[in-house]
Amino acid sequence: MGKTLFDKVWDLHSVRELPDGRTQLFIGLHLIHEVTSPQAFQMLREKKLKVLYPQRTFATFDHIVPTENQRARPFADLLAEEMMQALEKNAQEFGVKLFDFASGDQGVVHVIGPELGLTWPGLTVACGDSHTATHGAFGAVAFGVGTTQIRDILATQTVALVRPKVRRIRVTGRLNSGVYAKDVILAIIRKLGVNGGIGYAYEFAGEVIERMTMEERLTVCNMAIEGGARVGYINPDKTTFDFVKDRRYAPKGGDWEKAVAFWESLRSDPDAVFADDVEIAGDAIEPMVTWGITPGQSVGVGEKLPGFEGLSSMERASYEEAYKYMGFTPGQPVQEVPVNVVFIGSCTNGRISDLREAARVVKGRKVAKGVRTFVVPGSQSVARQAEKEGLPKAFRAAGFDWREAGCSMCLAMNPDKLRGREICASSSNRNFIGRQGSPTGRTLLMSPAMAAAAAVTGRVTDVRELMKGGSR
Numbered sequence: 001m002g003k004t005l006f007d008k009v010w011d012l013h014s015v016r017e018l019p020d021g022r023t024q025l026f027i028g029l030h031l032i033h034e035v036t037s038p039q040a041f042q043m044l045r046e047k048k049l050k051v052l053y054p055q056r057t058f059a060t061f062d063h064i065v066p067t068e069n070q071r072a073r074p075f076a077d078l079l080a081e082e083m084m085q086a087l088e089k090n091a092q093e094f095g096v097k098l099f100d101f102a103s104g105d106q107g108v109v110h111v112i113g114p115e116l117g118l119t120w121p122g123l124t125v126a127c128g129d130s131h132t133a134t135h136g137a138f139g140a141v142a143f144g145v146g147t148t149q150i151r152d153i154l155a156t157q158t159v160a161l162v163r164p165k166v167r168r169i170r171v172t173g174r175l176n177s178g179v180y181a182k183d184v185i186l187a188i189i190r191k192l193g194v195n196g197g198i199g200y201a202y203e204f205a206g207e208v209i210e211r212m213t214m215e216e217r218l219t220v221c222n223m224a225i226e227g228g229a230r231v232g233y234i235n236p237d238k239t240t241f242d243f244v245k246d247r248r249y250a251p252k253g254g255d256w257e258k259a260v261a262f263w264e265s266l267r268s269d270p271d272a273v274f275a276d277d278v279e280i281a282g283d284a285i286e287p288m289v290t291w292g293i294t295p296g297q298s299v300g301v302g303e304k305l306p307g308f309e310g311l312s313s314m315e316r317a318s319y320e321e322a323y324k325y326m327g328f329t330p331g332q333p334v335q336e337v338p339v340n341v342v343f344i345g346s347c348t349n350g351r352i353s354d355l356r357e358a359a360r361v362v363k364g365r366k367v368a369k370g371v372r373t374f375v376v377p378g379s380q381s382v383a384r385q386a387e388k389e390g391l392p393k394a395f396r397a398a399g400f401d402w403r404e405a406g407c408s409m410c411l412a413m414n415p416d417k418l419r420g421r422e423i424c425a426s427s428s429n430r431n432f433i434g435r436q437g438s439p440t441g442r443t444l445l446m447s448p449a450m451a452a453a454a455a456v457t458g459r460v461t462d463v464r465e466l467m468k469g470g471s472r
Contacts, residue, residue: 001271001273002268002269002270002271002272002273003268003269003272004166004203004268004269004272004273004274005139005203005233005235005266005267005268006141006164006166006201006203006231006233006268007166007272008122008265008266009122009123009124009139009140009141009266010023010025010124010141010163012122013025013026013027013028013124013141014026015158018160021162022160022161022162022163023160023161023162023163024158024159024160025124025158025159025160025161026124026157026158027056027124027125027126027153027157027158027159028056028122028123028124028125029056029058029113029118029119029120029123029124029125029126029135029140030056030057030058030125030126030127030150030153030154030157031057031058031059031060031109031110031113031118031125031126031127031129031132032057032058032059032087032096032109032127032128032150033059033060033061033062033063033087033109033127033128033129034059034061034062034063034064034065034083034084034086034087035063035064035083035128035413036128036129036146036147036150037059037086037087037090037128037147037150038083038086038087038090039147039151040128040147040148040150040151040154041086041090041093041094041154043148043151044094044151044154044155047155049154049155050094050155051094051095051096051154051155052154052155052156052157053157054094054095054096054097055097056157057096057097057153057154058096058097058098058099058113058118059087059090059091059096059097059098059099060098060099060100060105060106060107060108060109060112061084061087061099061100061101061106061406062106062107062108062109062405062406062407063406063407063411063413063414064077064079064080064083064084064407064413064414065080065084065406065407065414066080066404066406066414066415066416067374067376067403067404067405067406067408067414067415067416068403068404068415070101070404070406071101076415077414077415080413080414088100094154099112099116101380103380104380104381104384105379105380105381106379106380106405107377107378107379107380107381107382107405107406108346108347108350108378108379108405108406108407109127109129109347110127110129110131110132110134110135110218110222110347111347111350111351111378111379111382112378112379112381113125113135114134114135114137114138114214114218114243115247115379115381115382116247116248116249117244117246117247117248117249117250118249119135119138119140119142119244120138120140120244120250120251120259120263121138121139121140121236121240121244121263121266122139122140122236122262122263122266123135123138123140123141123142124140124141124142125140125141125142125143126142126143126144126145126149126150126153126159127142127144127145128144128145128146128147128149128150129144129347130144130225131144131222131223131225131347131348131429132144132145133221133222133223133224133225133229133230133231133232133233134218134221134222134347135221136221136224136231136232136233136234137214137217137218137220137221137233137234137240138214138234138236138240138243138244139233139234139235139236139240139263139266139267140233141201141231141233142221142231142233143161143230143231144225144230145159164199164200164201164229164230164231165199165200165201165275165276166200166201166202166203166274166275167197167200167201167202167203167229167274167275167276167277167278168202168203168205168268168274168276168277168278169188169192169202169203169204169205169206169278169279169280170205170206170209170277170278170279170280171184171188171204171205171206171207171208171209171279171280171281171282171285172206172207172208172279172280172281172282173207173208173281173282173283174207174208174211174282174283175208175282175283175285176283176285176286176464177464177467178287178449178462178463178464178467179282179285179286179287180216180219180287180357180447180448180449181212181216181217181219181220181447182219182288182348182349182427182445182446182447182448182450183285183286183287183288183447184208184209184220184282184285185219185220185222185223185224185226185227186223186288186290186295186298186445187280187285187288187298188227188280189223189226189227189295189296189298190288190296190297190298191278191280192227192278193227193228193296194226194227194228194294194295194296195228196227196228197224197227197228197229197230198228198229200228200229200230200275200276201229201230201231201232201233202224202227202229202231202232202233203233203234203235203268203274204217204220204221204232204233204234205234205235206279206280206282207282208282209234210237212239213239213353214239214240214243215351215352215353215354216353217234217239218351219348219349219354220232220234221233221234222347222348222429223295223348223429226295226296226429226430227295227296235266235267235268236263236264236266236267237267240263241260241263285300286300286301286302287300287301287446287447287449287450287462287463287464288300288301288445288446288447289301289334289337289444289445289446289450289460290431290443290444290445290446291305291322291326291328291334291337291444292318292319292322292323292326292431293318293321293322293325293326293431293432293433294318294322294431294432295429295430295431295445297318297319297322297431298445299334301334301335301450301460301461301462301463302335302462303333303334304330304331304332304333304334305328305329305330305331305332305333305334306319306330307330307331308320308330325433325442326442327421327442334460335459335460335461335462336459336460337423337444337459337460338423338458338459339371339423339424339425339444339454339455339458339459339460340370340371340372340422340423340424341371341372341373341374341409341418341422341423341424341425342367342371342372342373342374342400342424342425342426342451342452342454342455343373343374343376343408343409343410343416343424343425343426343427343428343436343451344358344373344374344375344376344400344427344448344451344452345374345375345376345377345378345403345407345408345409345410345427345428346376346378346407346408346410346426346427346428346429347378347407347410347429348410348427348428348429349427349428349447349448350376350377350378350379350382350405350427351378351382352377352382352385352386352389354427354448355375355377355382355386355391355448356389356391357447357448357449357452358375358395358427358448358449358451358452359391359394359395359452360449360467361449361452361453361456361463361466361467362394362395362398362400362452362455362456363394363398365398365456365466366398366399366456367398367399367400367455367456368455368456368457368458369458370458371455371458372401372422373399373400373401373455374400374401374403374408374409374416375392375395375400375401375402375403376403376404376405376406376408376409376416377403377404377405378405379405380404380405382405383404383405398455398456400455403416409424409426409428409436409437410426410428410429410430410435410436411428411430411435411436412435412436412437412438416437417436417437417438417441418436418437418438418441418442418443419438419441420438420440420441421438421440421441421442422438422441422442423441423442423443423444424436424441424442424443424444425444425446425450425451425454425455425460426443426444426445426446426451427445427446427447427448427451428443428445429445430443430445431443431444431445444460446460447463449463449467450463453465453466
């Protein structure tokens, strides 16, 4: 009987089975940032422990950093400055590589890992951030962990986890023009629900996934956690290998050929058995927009907001809460919803291809009157590439505010926040109550291109109206 990639990687990294049924799993790559790591390092000090394999841990600044005047220290936010200093001190004391502002490599942790070649197929990857599933796009088993687990990984390079089942999600056919990876994952979450993946790892497959670039695959895997899955991954192929090759931390010389041969062996076997199998037609997906307070509460841009028919009592309660909070009405066309703020960035959609697509939409257009706009590159490297291509100039000409690398308004643990009841068209990953910094602010998740379309029209808009047709 064949095995899935997940099972192969899990088994290769399994140290032992614990009496409580969990697996003690070796972690190949550990990523940390300034928010969830300080307490873990302090725990090491209290127990007089060292970092066991410091060469396997890499750090960066992203969550709490401002996106303006980043090098003006100390930060105005004293807690943010304290976290920054703690990470700087911890990295130096424990011998951990830190990608700070001066390095030229600083950025959102799930952006810089892939672009530096730290993330490979077949690795186990852990980080104190729920969107670590992003790295599964390479055929890695990647997941978020809590602070005590960060401590365990620093001290032992292992963590104890319950082994999930594997569900394959096949997206077949082709996507139509104006439909992006963000729309694909939002459609999947809408179909399976925000709790549908609990206890599962998601294997994303099918012609649509296979045709995606690595950056598109990263977007899909990034939001696996929003569907309840701890892990989301894609089998490695030529697209994967071409992306990794020649990056700073990628295998070099003869080690490269050996690595690729090994990575190819990790693909799920043709006769692999899955706990569940789901199929979604790619050509049936249209640009998606969330309307509620979970990523599963979404509609196609051509649809009206849903009613309460056929809902379970739990679903009905969630819908009632969402409508009350958002101030929307069932049956209302989603394209009637106005926007006050547009945010393009985050670990979901802050890569160069995302910025290119958004810039393509705004070229020759102006931001609608009264709309605040933020474009935040996912890393310093993305920002440099964007400068080479003239993207900041195009955004500024349209009236956008171009910022420095960071998490920014995705979670608003920094100065970039919503004000009051503002409605934000956001390319980020969560639309929870209060997520973007205001306890009454409202978030609509969509692709960067859709967010750009909303910026220039002042409302939710079908980006296809601003683009030429076709399929891809």
